[in-house]
Amino acid sequence: METSRPLDTLNKARNKRVIVELKNGKQFIGKLSAFDIHINTVLEEVEERVNGEITRKIGVVFLRGDTITMICPE
Amino acid sequence: METSRPLDTLNKARNKRVIVELKNGKQFIGKLSAFDIHINTVLEEVEERVNGEITRKIGVVFLRGDTITMICPE
Amino acid sequence: METSRPLDTLNKARNKRVIVELKNGKQFIGKLSAFDIHINTVLEEVEERVNGEITRKIGVVFLRGDTITMICPE
Amino acid sequence: METSRPLDTLNKARNKRVIVELKNGKQFIGKLSAFDIHINTVLEEVEERVNGEITRKIGVVFLRGDTITMICPE
């Protein structure tokens, strides 16, 4: 029986929609297209939400890992 | 007699319910399914709580280690 | 089938216009001319925006990586 | 004559009661059961105190090292 690692969870979420929350409270909802060990993350077809309101639609966004608090597969 | 290490405590809590608190004050209560040496952590069947109130139910959440202050096995 | 990495996204955006957001809330819109693994970034023909207002035009700007939250190719 | 190192002090406090203070002002008083070079720390039979008031009793708590300011053996 193998032990799972946190990045396995992100790996399974590739090409699926995820919610990413930043330290500044913003949320980004989009398709997870890439990440690395620093948790630098790229989303596609993205909605930015602030306090639950959609504030912007973005084709592609690169998020620097150290600004991310959590990532939820939908 | 062996000396225990902090990650041993997390290891024993695998697949059990834990409370995770973040620097921004949010709590996540769920089953600990994975962690690594940076304390990046994955929970399953999760409740998010803010000021003791359940604010969200989440299937799976990846929490970036540097945003975590404490983890309590229930 | 190869797996893409976050810096590939920045690589594809070279010499194209991007929006860079900093932790202090400022935005810089300009042509991405260089970046490195720390996400230190150089933009050319840049507009600085604060709260959506253009506050400055800058020929070239070096942005220190740890101050960046996100980079969006336009 | 040997020179003592800071972690020797923590080592001597193993299995004894200590007070741990976090950057967010919370105190945790409990038996020091484990620590590592990052000062990740595990306490057992723990009281959480905020402004001197006991706010919670916890069986076991893992505290991430970078959130800790000080540890006092009682």
Add this chain to the structure above:
Amino acid sequence: METSRPLDTLNKARNKRVIVELKNGKQFIGKLSAFDIHINTVLEEVEERVNGEITRKIGVVFLRGDTITMICPE
């Protein structure tokens, strides 16, 4: 065709006047005389500005890299 790196931009600005902005909002305008990979930076013949007002003239200043947000060649 070679790919440029962010520090190349700083290298080209050596001995020229640059504007450096810090995380605390202060600006330093002076001749860039040295920098390293941490972006530790030395300026000569420097004006310190706070909210656009000149607050001090300084012969030489060493700025610690992690306090810098941006550097603009004039």
Add this chain to the structure above:
Amino acid sequence: METSRPLDTLNKARNKRVIVELKNGKQFIGKLSAFDIHINTVLEEVEERVNGEITRKIGVVFLRGDTITMICPE
């Protein structure tokens, strides 16, 4: 002629009384019994002071290096 290093100053202060100031403004005055390259520091026979007032007497305290701003030999 040899060049002195910052840790030499701490070394000379071993077993002497020092004032340690933290990022949160607290002061700890006590005998410097140990330190390491991260500036993790152990004091003995300690007074904690907040705004110049003695708020606590502590036998031994371990202070995490990254929370320390300055150390003054008395």
Add this chain to the structure above:
Amino acid sequence: METSRPLDTLNKARNKRVIVELKNGKQFIGKLSAFDIHINTVLEEVEERVNGEITRKIGVVFLRGDTITMICPE
């Protein structure tokens, strides 16, 4: 023709008076007696100033590098 590095500037300032500013806004003016690559710094014959007012005279002070924003040779 050799390229100068930021630490060369600090080296030239050894045993001369410098102004050191911290992230918390405090200034320390004194003779630079030692520094290292982390910019941990030791000053001698020191004045602490807050908002331009002398608040303390100190024989020797060790300043942790990550709390320093700038160092100016007088």
